[in-house]
Amino acid sequence: MMEISSLKTAATMSFDPRLLDGVLVCTKSKSRLIRDGEFLVCSDSDCRMRFEIKDGIPNMLLEEASLLSPEDWTSLMQRLDPQNSSNGQ
Numbered sequence: 001m002m003e004i005s006s007l008k009t010a011a012t013m014s015f016d017p018r019l020l021d022g023v024l025v026c027t028k029s030k031s032r033l034i035r036d037g038e039f040l041v042c043s044d045s046d047c048r049m050r051f052e053i054k055d056g057i058p059n060m061l062l063e064e065a066s067l068l069s070p071e072d073w074t075s076l077m078q079r080l081d082p083q084n085s086s087n088g089q
């Protein structure tokens with residue numbers, strides 16, 4: 001919990017949306033997150049958590065994140081990140 005609250009504090013103080021792709025990782029699987037509008041979606045097919053971005057600040061609390069169905073996750077990944085799904089990089 002300490003980790004999460006310090007992340008939220010840092011994000012509130014100086015949040016740059018451009019950092020979203022490189023810095024934040026899924027709080028459950030530590031996988032890369034992919035931005036989908038007002039959401040961040042975990043790139044791990046076994047995890048599939050989706051975190052909401054509220055007022056420009058990602059809410060990384062697992063209990064407030066939603067779990068995507070495999071179907072929804074797959075179509076999101078194909079739409080948002082076609083390169084990742086083809087070469088696993």
Ligand SMILES: [Zn+2]
Pocket residue numbers: 026027028029030031042043044047048049
């Ligand atoms: Zn994850």
